[in-house]
């Protein structure tokens with residue numbers, strides 16, 4: 251086998267993995283079903299925020315190539331699956347991409363290969379879904395002819411401090427031998443590898459991490475509402491609480507949760523609990539209810555602020571600043587800015603947007619262009635809402651230049667702004 255690693259799925263997770271492995275000296279290829287992604291990478295173009303075009307050029311120089319030809323998987327000693335795990339329209343886990351990637355591996359599985367699933371999924375997927383696909387498609391025996399493990403991806407797009415190499419990597423094999431093989435593989439480019447008891451524990455650990463965030467964000471989002479009513483500054487409350495050096499971790503309220511993980515992954519866990527055990531995972535359901543209603547709550551607060559100027563939302567110009575799901579990236583997946591814009595438009599507001607990382611934004615079928623001149627648009631708008639605090643923004647200066655400024659991220663001093 252002439253290739254050390256094939257990465258299936260070259261997105262926000264797969265591409266940083268390719269980069270880390272290539273930098274460690276591994277011979278890596280990438281397999282993806284999207285021609286635009288494959289052709290783009292092979293011609294030196296990155297579609298992922300954290301990887302520059304120059305970095306892709308360097309990967310190509312060091313022998314990396316992307317392919318849509320699944321037969322190239324045969325040459326690899328290790329195959330890592332990093333494909334999307336979304337929800338279906340009725341809110342259930344949608345494993346179509348995981349299954350089809352596993353089928354591509356199965357058709358091309360060479361004896362001795364290590365197969366790792368990194369896509370976030372419900373506990374049991376590796377053993378109950380992937381293993382039968384690999385066994386039936388290849389005729390090989392798991393744990394004897396090939397090794398199978400789960401290793402949750404912990405990539406945090408935009409994070410300048412923690413990347414793949416310095417974030418501990420959990421690995422759990424379907425067999426003990428697979429755990430050892432997977433741990434040895436990741437140690438080649440990750441500082442700390444943490445073996446799990448089995449794949450199931452590794453799968454559940456990832457869901458615990460994201461469910462924990464989801465629930466704690468819901469806790470402060472619910473507090474934001476009643477603290478406002480009680481005239482208590484929740485941002486100050488959180489800053490006070492976090493001076494305790496143990497037993498407390500700060501989470502912050504906001505206009506809703508977005509991205510590919512927090513609003514989606516807990517559903518994988520609650521679906522498993524419900525389908526296997528028949529009862530709901532109540533914490534997750536409550537957190538979903540609270541977080542999902544934050545955009546309409548923000549729209550209502552916007553209405554209250556305009557009311558101070560005797561203006562209705564209908565006909566008022568509202569400028570949204572930052573429409574991605576987190577700061578300093580261009581990823582808009584599940585961003586709460588969309589339901590917020592919808593809620594404002596339903597009330598008749600004239601919604602405009604600015605984001606340093608997004609030129610055009612699709613809201614309920616309308617493609618909006620970013621305002622051309624930020625300062626002029628801020629001065630003109632009846633209300634400016636800070637939805638995402640990108641590095642490029644000086645929030646206090648923007649607030650001072652606005653007629654009314656609503657800060658949903660708690661980053662302004664509050665002198666010229668209303669804070670969530």
Ligand SMILES: NC(=O)c1ccc[n+]([C@@H]2O[C@H](COP(=O)([O-])OP(=O)(O)OC[C@H]3O[C@@H](n4cnc5c(N)ncnc54)[C@H](O)[C@@H]3O)[C@@H](O)[C@H]2O)c1
Pocket residue numbers: 258259260261262263264281282283284287332333334335347348350351368369370371403404405406407510511
């Ligand atoms: N983005 C994050 O911050 C993040 C963090 C941790 C975990 N995850 C998890 O990692 C997984 C991948 O997420 P992502 O953000 O990288 O997705 P992504 O959409 O950025 O990339 C996925 C890639 O997989 C490709 N693909 C789809 N079906 C395929 C198939 N059958 N074979 C080969 N390639 C296929 C797509 O074309 C795309 O290029 C998901 O399970 C996600 O929940 C994501």
